[in-house]
Amino acid sequence: MRILLKEKKISNEKASLYIEYYKGYTKTEEGKIKHNRQMETLKLYVWLNPKTTGQKLENKEARRLAEDIYSIRKSEELTGKFGMVNPHKGKVRVIDYFNSLKEKRSGYLSNYGVWVTTKRYIDQYFHKSLTFSELTPELIEGFKKFLDVEATTKYGTALKHGSKYSYFNRFRTLVKAAYEEGYVTDVRLLKIKSFDEKEAKREYLTLPELQLLAATECKYPVLKRAFLFSCMTGLRWSDVHKLKWQEVRDEDGLCRIIFTQQKTDNTEYLYISKQARELLGERSAISDRVFVGLQYSSAITTELLRWSMKAGITKHVTFHTSRHTAATLLLAHGADLYTVMKSLGHRDIRTTQIYAKILDEKLKEAANLLPTLNIEL
Incomplete structure (x- = not known):
């Protein structure tokens, strides 16, 4: 995507400043090219032929503000706000990021244990080289199905429903954190539902x-x-x-x-x-x-x-x-x-x-x- 600062004549005396987001083009079935552009009107105006000192100062201030906004938009593009992953963050391995989240929980023994076990299943399903730029909704759905159908405990038994729920939710926590920090930008990754939460049986003695x-x-x-x-x-x-x-x-x-x-x-x-x-x-x-x-x-x-x-x-x-x-x-x-x-x-x-x-x-x-x-x- 290209971000451009442009101006458009709106009268014989003035022009409007705006930002164009150009996202490429597509071809119709008839072979015609259709450009994908979005405009952001800044509500800033300049004189086409400034004659007075006041008009020149107005132009200078309007262009300065427009440049500031343009710089902000370019920065937002780099951090992924417009669907463009920061190339450096996109190359981060998913497992490395998960490990960093896991270690933040190391002071809480029971919760940390769930994160450790979740990592074991991540290692079993995902390739260790997987980066955030390669993470797709299909892969996440596949991991969910793996926990539901194939994954077993260290004793070889199928996972209980509560365990599937806990492990998959830890992975969803990873995806949410990665999205908020700009490692991924595909909002579809956030929309994958977890397992239904079922009330666990609580055995007790009379x-x-x-x-x-x-x-x-x-x-x-x-x-x-x-x-x-x-x-x-x-x-x-x-x-x-x-x-x-x-x-x-x-x-x-x-x-x-x-x-x-x-x-x-x-x-x-x-x-x-x-x-x-x-x-x-x-x-x-x-x-x-x-x-x-x-x-x-x-x-x-x-x-x-x-x-x-x-x-x-x-x-x-x-x-x-x-x-x-x-x-x-x-x-x-x-x-x-x-x-x-x-x-x-x-x-x-x-x-x-x-x-x-x-x-x-x-x-x-x-x-x-x-x-x-x-x-x-």
């Missing part, structure tokens, strides 16, 4: 199930203490695992935990029950971890399932089940949504409302549990 679990022996006592503690407090695995004694405050007969959430990097202030405090055990050095020996491993995951089955629980129990359990127990025993939201460290109350919806479904089921009466009226 109070009777939790009591069964508490009364059942576990191969790893530290796992039992940590899991039950999370059921009573709602702390995530990452926060339970790294919890140190300096974050546990025993004050005036109460216990409060002051910690930084691993996922959100927010500081939280959480009062815990007397029984939850007992699960922490005896205090040691402030820099010591509370749950010494608790490590993420396949052995721990397997034992958690084995322990649950030994207690007679047939649900698929993971450590995160404890967090869901804490939320549903709080709501079932009278806590309001705002209190539960603050206890779990949710940023959006809509996340907490999902647990209220779970309880509503259980109440509907309970309505049909009463025996049928023989009623004579």
Whole structure:
């Protein structure tokens, strides 16, 4: 595209200054040439034959302003506003740009993990030399189909819907950032829809199930203490695992935990029950971890399932089940949504409302549990 500063005679005395955007030409079926031009009227005018000093000054000022606007438009062309990719940015590799976005999230462990996994699938589908100038809607649609049909976990199983949604949305984040920074200019890249978001099933334990679990022996006592503690407090695995004694405050007969959430990097202030405090055990050095020996491993995951089955629980129990359990127990025993939201460290109350919806479904089921009466009226 060429950008030109021009003027057009509008009367015998004056001309109008304007900018022409010339985008080439096409040929009709009859062989006629059709030029593609767009005009931007600047509303600046010059005298064709200035006679006075005043008219000459008006011309000088009008042309100066027109040149300034013309310079701005040329600069905008270089940054891609008019559909012309900056040649230097267009040559940037997609994977390099993704890596830069990924590393900006390195301080947030759980979110960073999703970015790392997304990169693994990008490496599998796209050629490592792919640049932004080569990125097309068709390629992005192909990546979406790859996640939906072909991609597998490291264990060889198909991706769950929530995983597809998360990974593809990370790639869409890349495309949006690249568009805003002038690496791509094709707006069609932004219009590719993600997977439909489906509400994930939240497995949780009822109070009777939790009591069964508490009364059942576990191969790893530290796992039992940590899991039950999370059921009573709602702390995530990452926060339970790294919890140190300096974050546990025993004050005036109460216990409060002051910690930084691993996922959100927010500081939280959480009062815990007397029984939850007992699960922490005896205090040691402030820099010591509370749950010494608790490590993420396949052995721990397997034992958690084995322990649950030994207690007679047939649900698929993971450590995160404890967090869901804490939320549903709080709501079932009278806590309001705002209190539960603050206890779990949710940023959006809509996340907490999902647990209220779970309880509503259980109440509907309970309505049909009463025996049928023989009623004579």
